[in-house]
Amino acid sequence: MNRLSEIFYKQDAVTVAEKLLGKILVRTFDDGTTLRYRITETEAYLGEEDEACHASKGKTERTKVMYSEGGKVYVYLIYGMYWLLNVVTGEENNPQAVLIRGIENIVGSGKVGRALQMNKSFYGEDLLTSTRIYIENAPETKKVTVAPRVGIDYASPEWRLKNWRFILESDSTKE
16 A cells, blocks of 8 residues: 655645645445545645635634644535545644545546545544545656636635646546
8 A cells, every 4th residue: 555645745735736636545435345536636725814715714613624734634515415525734733625626537526525425424534544535646647737726706816716726637647
């Protein structure tokens, strides 16, 4: 097993969001089935100053895991039906996270959460030690598209228009 290290997750969210592309998300389900998915799309959320980040309102019961050091899972429910998977990054007390927006053959953060059977029990899960979910290393990606984040119309243009969404282009891990 080639699980990503603590050092990887301690980088800032923008760096991690791009570097996660092409890495392998491993999910072991309750029935013992283990599936591996290449990460194909991510979005970075960078601290309390980022108006699009949940931590922009400060530390709350919902966001407290974002204040942990990198390597934890942050999940939250939207529309009462989709648990979204985020990876906490950075140093302790500097809330940052990367939203997993796409994995192989699954596009959309809600669809990702549903396929991975995410739920509240994953909140705070440690990606360094979990047997249910973790991320493995993979070759560096070569072709990445950057774009503005989506679904954050409430943020000012300064934050809404940042090119902090990263998309893996097809065949980008091939030589």
